Amino acid sequence: MTTAKRDTYTPETLLSVAVQVFNERGYDGTSMEHLSKAAGISKSSIYHHVAGKEELLRRAVxxxxxxxxxxxxxxxxVRGRAVERVEYVTRRTVEVLVGELPYVTLLLRVRGNTRTERWALERRREFDHQVADLLKAAAADGDLRADVDIRxxxxxxxxxxxxLVEWYRPHPGTGPDQLADAVVHMALDGLRTVR
Amino acid sequence: MTTAKRDTYTPETLLSVAVQVFNERGYDGTSMEHLSKAAGISKSSIYHHVAGKEELLRRAVxxxxxxxxxxxxxxxxVRGRAVERVEYVTRRTVEVLVGELPYVTLLLRVRGNTRTERWALERRREFDHQVADLLKAAAADGDLRADVDIRxxxxxxxxxxxxLVEWYRPHPGTGPDQLADAVVHMALDGLRTVR
Structure with missing residues (x-):
């Protein structure tokens, strides 16, 4: 826009600016021009750090x-009864989502138009698949109700x-722990007190 | 594109084409030109039915x-114990989502850039609010666990x-009933068999 500031970015800090822009405008809707303006450095300075926007996407996801x-x-x-591992993974997944909120938000919004996006979708499916296997093991142990299809x-x-990525904003009283508790209580034990 | 076909649309059938295009391209990314091409009729034929794309959005949401x-x-x-009303509303909401899938998908993707979108977001919040009140009433009855914040x-x-709008596709064996059962079982009773 005006004169570009001196490039004091590291790949890490440039990435955090890029992720914010991707989340605001969508990856498809973001040009190198947008990234350059948001970072306040020239396009050639960005190219000094990365080959292009797809590399930024790949690093972010x-x-x-x-x-x-x-x-x-x-x-x-990996250890213990499957149902306890389901609980553990659920809880930790929530913590990763909250801890890496902009990065996971971007991951969850990926559409599949580029090679990197298709790779990211593939990896997400693989993750879901591994968690589904855990749930299957817990069901086989008789620890999950048999009347709900595991998929x-x-x-x-x-x-x-x-x-969570759509509505959660860090807030006193609703930190990652409370959030993880609420998810586990609801998904595994249900909200209802009386059966 | 080529010669437009004769306009045999009713407001209803035109709406279903428009919703499909809005969901594919995003509302912001859809022009009257896109709608005209998708419907296979001229823009002026569309204007015969509606004042513009915002009217189509308003009707759809x-x-x-x-x-x-x-x-x-x-x-x-409206009748019975609050926790049973929560269950009923959850089940019926799932059924409406499935029954009106493209319309609810559009509603859930609305961003708030136009007056109609802001109105739709406001109405969604109102709906969420009314359901939250039901959950509060059920918690006050002691029928929902006290250790999860109702909001x-x-x-x-x-x-x-x-x-559901992101992944559910009608499928033998996973109709609206099975889906509603699964949601209710999970949210209210939890997946775990042993406490």
Whole structure:
């Protein structure tokens, strides 16, 4: 717009600006020009850091995906009864969503128009698939009700968890812990006190 | 594109074409030109039916909102114990979502850039508010667990229900009834068999 400021960005800080712009305008609707204006540096300075906007997208969604997949490797996700691992993964997924809110928001809005987007969708499906397998194991143990289809239950669970990116804003009294508790209480134990 | 076909549309059938285009391209990204091409009739034929695309949007989201608000007037939503009314409204909301899938999809994607969109968002909030009041009443009866904040529970419930528009496609074995059962089982009774 006016004179560009000196480029003091690191790949990390540039990424955080890019993610914000992607989330506001949509990835498709964002040009290098928009990124340059938002960052306050020239396009050539951006090209000094990255090959283009698709690289920024790849880095951003990788950050979200790495956070989510890391959960599946944690001790609480691999040891113990399947239903407890479902609870653990649900809780930690909520924490990753909240901790990496702009990155996960971007991941969940990816449409599939570019190679990077299709790769991200593929990885998301893989994550969902692994969680569905956990739910299946818990159902096989008799720890999950038999009258709900597991694929459906997995989708509803992710529907609930993923909706957080649309409405959750950090707030005293509703931190990641309270949020994770509420999701687990609702999905696993239900809201109803009397059966 | 080529010669336009004879206009055999009714306001109703034109609306269903428009909703499909709005959902594919986004409301902002849809021009009268796009609508004219999709319907295969001239723009002036469209103007014969409606004043413009905002009128089509208003009619489309009204159809979704009317369906949702009608639920709140049904006997099952106004009589009986609050927790049973919560269950009833949840179930019927799922049915309306499935029955009016493209219309509710459009409603849930509305952003707030035009007067009609802001009105639609306002009506959605009003609906959410009325359901939250029902949940509050059920909690006051002691029928909902006290350790989950009701605002949070309402948002999670809608997060789960509204996610249907993103992934649900009619399918033998997963009709509206099975879907509604799954949502109610999960949200109210939880997936876990053992406490």
């Amino acid at each position: 990788s950050r979200a995906l790495d956070g989510l997949f890391a959960v599946l490797e944690e001790p609480g996700a 459906l239950a997995t989708r509803l669970l992710f529907g609930m968890v993923n909706s | 009204s159809r979704a909102l009317d369906g949702l608000f009608a639920v709140l007037e049904e006997p099952g939503a 949070l529970a309402t948002r999670l419930l809608f997060g789960m229900v509204n996610s």
